[in-house]
Amino acid sequence: MTLKRALGALAALIILWLLLPTLVIIPMSFNSAASFNFPPQGFSLQWYENFFTDPAWLRALGSSLQVALVTMVVATSVGIMAAIGLSKVRFRGKALLESYFLTPLIVPGIVIAIGLYSLFLRFNLLGTLPGFVLAHTVVALPLVIINVTASLQGVDPRLEQASATLGAGRLRTFFSITLPLIMPGVTAGALFAFVTSFDEIILSLFIQSPQLQTLPVKIYNSVTQASDPTVAAVAVIAMFTSVLVMLTAQFATRKRKRVSA
Amino acid sequence: MRNPKFKRQLGALALGGVVTLLIAGCAGGGAAAPVVERDLGTPVAGVVPEGVFDGVTLTYAASGGIFQDGQRDAAWDPFAKISGATFLQDAFDAGKLKAMVDSGNVTWDVTNATQFDTARGCGTLYEEYDYSQVDISKVPEGTITDKCMVPNILYGLVVAYNTDAFGDNPPTSAADFFDTEKFPGKRTVSQSPYVDPQTVEFALAADGKDINDVKVSDIETAFDKYRALGDDVIGWTSGAQAQQQLESGEAVMGLVWSGRGYGAAAAGAPIAPMWDEWMIMVDSTAIPKGVKDPQAAFAAVNFYLGADQQSRMTELTSYGPVNVDATPKVDALLNTWLTTEHLKSGHAPNIDFWVENYDALSAAWAGWVTGS
Amino acid sequence: MVHATSTHNRGKRSGDGGDPARLAREPKNWRPFLLLIPAFVIVSFFFLAPLVDVFIRSISDPVLGIQNYVWLFTTPTNMVVALRTFGTSFLVTIVCLLIAYPYAYLMTIVSDRTRNMLQLFIMLPLWTSILVRTLAWLVLLQDTGPINGLLQSLFGIGPLPLIRSTFGVALGMSQVLLPFMVLPIYSALAKIDKRLLPAAANLGARPVTAFFTVYLPLSRPGIFAGSVTVFILGLGFYIIPALLGSSKEIMMSALMYQQISGFLMWGQGTALGIFMLTATIVVLVLVGRLAKGTSLFAGRVK
Numbered sequence: 001m002t003l004k005r006a007l008g009a010l011a012a013l014i015i016l017w018l019l020l021p022t023l024v025i026i027p028m029s030f031n032s033a034a035s036f037n038f039p040p041q042g043f044s045l046q047w048y049e050n051f052f053t054d055p056a057w058l059r060a061l062g063s064s065l066q067v068a069l070v071t072m073v074v075a076t077s078v079g080i081m082a083a084i085g086l087s088k089v090r091f092r093g094k095a096l097l098e099s100y101f102l103t104p105l106i107v108p109g110i111v112i113a114i115g116l117y118s119l120f121l122r123f124n125l126l127g128t129l130p131g132f133v134l135a136h137t138v139v140a141l142p143l144v145i146i147n148v149t150a151s152l153q154g155v156d157p158r159l160e161q162a163s164a165t166l167g168a169g170r171l172r173t174f175f176s177i178t179l180p181l182i183m184p185g186v187t188a189g190a191l192f193a194f195v196t197s198f199d200e201i202i203l204s205l206f207i208q209s210p211q212l213q214t215l216p217v218k219i220y221n222s223v224t225q226a227s228d229p230t231v232a233a234v235a236v237i238a239m240f241t242s243v244l245v246m247l248t249a250q251f252a253t254r255k256r257k258r259v260s261a
Numbered sequence: 262m263r264n265p266k267f268k269r270q271l272g273a274l275a276l277g278g279v280v281t282l283l284i285a286g287c288a289g290g291g292a293a294a295p296v297v298e299r300d301l302g303t304p305v306a307g308v309v310p311e312g313v314f315d316g317v318t319l320t321y322a323a324s325g326g327i328f329q330d331g332q333r334d335a336a337w338d339p340f341a342k343i344s345g346a347t348f349l350q351d352a353f354d355a356g357k358l359k360a361m362v363d364s365g366n367v368t369w370d371v372t373n374a375t376q377f378d379t380a381r382g383c384g385t386l387y388e389e390y391d392y393s394q395v396d397i398s399k400v401p402e403g404t405i406t407d408k409c410m411v412p413n414i415l416y417g418l419v420v421a422y423n424t425d426a427f428g429d430n431p432p433t434s435a436a437d438f439f440d441t442e443k444f445p446g447k448r449t450v451s452q453s454p455y456v457d458p459q460t461v462e463f464a465l466a467a468d469g470k471d472i473n474d475v476k477v478s479d480i481e482t483a484f485d486k487y488r489a490l491g492d493d494v495i496g497w498t499s500g501a502q503a504q505q506q507l508e509s510g511e512a513v514m515g516l517v518w519s520g521r522g523y524g525a526a527a528a529g530a531p532i533a534p535m536w537d538e539w540m541i542m543v544d545s546t547a548i549p550k551g552v553k554d555p556q557a558a559f560a561a562v563n564f565y566l567g568a569d570q571q572s573r574m575t576e577l578t579s580y581g582p583v584n585v586d587a588t589p590k591v592d593a594l595l596n597t598w599l600t601t602e603h604l605k606s607g608h609a610p611n612i613d614f615w616v617e618n619y620d621a622l623s624a625a626w627a628g629w630v631t632g633s
Numbered sequence: 634m635v636h637a638t639s640t641h642n643r644g645k646r647s648g649d650g651g652d653p654a655r656l657a658r659e660p661k662n663w664r665p666f667l668l669l670i671p672a673f674v675i676v677s678f679f680f681l682a683p684l685v686d687v688f689i690r691s692i693s694d695p696v697l698g699i700q701n702y703v704w705l706f707t708t709p710t711n712m713v714v715a716l717r718t719f720g721t722s723f724l725v726t727i728v729c730l731l732i733a734y735p736y737a738y739l740m741t742i743v744s745d746r747t748r749n750m751l752q753l754f755i756m757l758p759l760w761t762s763i764l765v766r767t768l769a770w771l772v773l774l775q776d777t778g779p780i781n782g783l784l785q786s787l788f789g790i791g792p793l794p795l796i797r798s799t800f801g802v803a804l805g806m807s808q809v810l811l812p813f814m815v816l817p818i819y820s821a822l823a824k825i826d827k828r829l830l831p832a833a834a835n836l837g838a839r840p841v842t843a844f845f846t847v848y849l850p851l852s853r854p855g856i857f858a859g860s861v862t863v864f865i866l867g868l869g870f871y872i873i874p875a876l877l878g879s880s881k882e883i884m885m886s887a888l889m890y891q892q893i894s895g896f897l898m899w900g901q902g903t904a905l906g907i908f909m910l911t912a913t914i915v916v917l918v919l920v921g922r923l924a925k926g927t928s929l930f931a932g933r934v935k
Contacts, residue, residue: 007739014736015754018808022761025769034528035508038772038779078671085668101672104680106862106913108869110886111906114893115683117357118690121364138679141672170664199762202871206357209368210320210349219764221352224499225325227508227524235765246760356894356902386897447776452880454887454895495797496880510777623896624708631888632881633713 025239029232036229047233057218057234064198064215070129071136071197076190078137079144084178086145087152102142109202112138117206127209135207136197143196144189151185195242298556306396306584307567309560315345317557322353323373326500328414328520331577336570340561348561355455358549362386367551370558373413374547376406377458380616383409388548394559396566399584406612410545411562414574415581417600417607418459418540421522424531426513435467435538438514439486441493446513449506450487452496452630456623458615459540463516466538466608473611477618480625487629496630507532518542523579523598534598541600541607575599684910687903694900701904711888711905718884719912721802721874722867726814728807729863730856733814737855740815741822752819759812767876770805771796774877797879805873810866814859821855861920865913885909 032042051057125131163173201216208217215238222231299313321337323329341348361367379387387409404412420438432444451460462472464483487494497503500521506512507525525532548558571582575589581601691701705711740751773780774795781792795801833843871886892902
């Protein structure tokens with residue numbers, strides 16, 4: 001029991017260390033002085049006002065949401081297909097192929113970014129929606145595959161066989177039997193894909209152009225080029241968007257656990 | 262390899278690789294349609310005929326901050342409004358520029374560069390100017406140092422110090438920058454990825470060396486001088502960071518771009534310039550090699566050089582105007598930071614030497630910014 | 634969350650795939666392969682192709698040959714930074730391991746509700762952009778920041794070098810990478826039969842002995858998976874060392890960027906990239922050899 005208490009105290013400290021530092025950004029965003037010094041000197045909404053009245057920031061937020069939504073749709077559809085495909089095929093190189101799909105998670109971002117830049121330059125994909133979506137899909141796909149694969153392993157293959165026996169086509173079986181069963185994994189994967197794209201920075205820095213800049217790119221440029229506390233307000237807005245999506249994902253997963261229990 | 266299926270799979274992987282290789286290899290830049298030459302008449306700085314560039318999109322790439330915002334408001338947007346063009350702003354990155362030029366797909370039309378950049382890259386990275394299309398009659402004398410540039414701003418690398426930290430006994434010489442006993446506290450110096458010869462020149466000038474008579478062996482001497490400051494020297498990797506370090510009091514002195522020192526002072530921080538042995542800097546407006554519409558780019562630069570545009574640019578950025586007829590309205594604070602008032606104690610860079618010995622400099626710089 | 638709970642299932646069911654009877658029953662079917670095509674195409678064009686491009690540049694820019702790799706291995710700066718990158722990543726791995734293990738253990742001995750909370754807290758920061766979090770650290774840790782201010786007023790010490798130091802970089806990096814250590818360790822610990830420790834105690838082992846001889850070895854797969862993930866991800870960090878470190882903490886990614894953007898040396902920069910990539914793969918293969926049956930992705934037991 002004492003061990004449990006001690007661990008509990010330790011865990012509390014760890015949680016503080018994980019969450020608290022990030023939260024200083026919130027008071028900073030209400031700072032009345034034009035600086036990043038802590039503690040803030042007074043209360044003001046000027047940085048939020050700046051954000052909501054500056055078309056460039058709003059356009060960046062819009063682009064980010066657009067890219068993240070389309071990436072979510074593409075990564076989720078492709079990811080579901082891949083996960084189902086992987087669960088059905090058996091061959092020697094399967095593990096290799098699985099790793100192939102998952103490696104974008106571990107390769108240093110800057111190496112992919114440099115390569116993507118010179119490739120996109122040649123295909124005129126810089127600063128385009130398809131360019132952003134496909135680049136982000138590569139890093140979001142592994143998360144979808146991991147989550148959907150996990151859900152698929154809880155699906156009894158006999159259900160699909162039964163559906164086929166009863167005369168349902170492959171597509172019908174998928175949409176009326178398999179998809180509802182793996183829905184929690186799909187939801188979680190989709191939301192992870194959304195957030196991954198919404199927060200992606202390194203690839204985006206290289207594939208952006210003035211025609212299409214996502215929010216993290218604008219934040220990065222602001223941090224490295226200007227000392228403008230508007231960025232604190234933007235950070236708070238971005239943070240809450242991500243956390244909201246993340247909490248939804250958490251909720252979806254929990255529901256799944258209850259169903260499978 | 263026993264299993265044929267495995268082999269087939271490997272084959273598929275290899276095929277994928279080959280296909281991607283082919284695509285990577287043979288895609289060329291999109292061939293641009295030939296641009297029709299418009300008749301713009303004899304260029305006059307600051308003037309562009311109405312509506313001549315309808316439908317043209319131009320992009321200016323520079324290092325951001327108030328510098329780029331000010332130039333946009335003072336010159337690029339007004340140019341767009343009159344000429345009918347669309348003007349976009351992008352973040353400059355020299356690596357990207359090189360890739361664009363190499364691939365033949367140049368998406369920037371006008372960029373900000375240093376005198377060293379244009380001197381080194383003239384004809385390879387940058388287009389030579391056709392000075393018959395740009396009115397350079399009002400450009401300050403001696404500021405055009407190669408065929409690929411016209412000046413962009415006049416500014417300087419100056420020592421900015423915290424007036425609270427030193428009270429009645431502020432630093433007055435470049436040597437004081439290196440004297441941590443009389444002037445205790447941290448100094449911030451450039452460690453940005455972009456090689457800066459003038460940071461080297463400052464250290465040499467502080468030792469009383471003539472910077473027009475520098476030798477390759479002096480480069481390491483200069484860096485050693487900074488290294489000797491030990492824990493008292495911190496680096497800045499971007500102008501914004503330099504400003505932040507001065508504003509927060511993290512650094513009590515800094516060798517920074519004059520505009521960033523002004524930025525800190527304008528934000529209310531007790532920061533003042535020290536003009537002994539400061540380094541005169543002239544940025545270039547440069548046109549990337551292979552630009553899609555050279556005529557439009559030249560016309561934009563010609564417009565940028567106008568006296569009104571330059572006055573406005575200075576008022577917005579604190580950087581010195583590149584038109585001798587410019588009459589910016591400056592307040593007292595801005596006036597203390599205007600480099601054009603202190604040209605006597607400044608040093609112009611030894612450009613030829615640095616272009617010639619760039620490799621030695623960049624190797625030493627790499628060591629300096631990676632702490633080895 | 635998702636990773637941790639699902640791993641469990643995967644572990645239990647992993648036998649299915651290898652079941653020869655089932656393999657025989659299933660007719661040879663090529664249709665599922667079609668489902669793999671979109672993912673294969675996207676990953677090939679937007680991941681493999683860029684890497685191939687990087688590789689080609691590294692041996693062809695400015696001229697065909699291995700001069701960029703010769704430069705890479707003969708320039709002391711590169712080796713210093715490479716060693717530093719491995720060192721920092723290793724340090725961060727150890728820090729994460731020491732913090733994550735007790736946390737993950739706690740997750741196995743509390744109620745479902747508390748466990749969900751613990752899991753939520755560990756995942757929450759994962760979805761705040763690294764940029765935002767680094768900015769926050771910068772504000773807190775600077776010499777004139779609140780932490781140094783507090784130290785000064787309470788104990789009269791400082792300012793301590795909280796940023797522009799390995800300490801700052803390691804602090805920021807471990808905070809970002811901790812979830813990748815906790816989740817695999819948790820899924821390994823969750824599989825261990827809780828009755829083993831009392832059993833060991835009954836046989837006369839002291840708790841410490843029981844932990845080191847029974848519990849710790851059984852949790853090894855999770856430790857391996859977590860450590861490898863953290864170490865590898867750590868190698869590629871760019872923004873945190875750049876903002877929380879000084880020139881003496883700069884890592885490989887920044888060096889690569891510097892070569893390309895600062896010096897326009899695409900050949901040398903891409904050679905550094907290939908070097909990082911190779912280092913990553915070597916680590917994976919080595920650990921794969923060392924720890925059969927563990928895999929990089931949390932609980933993907935083969």
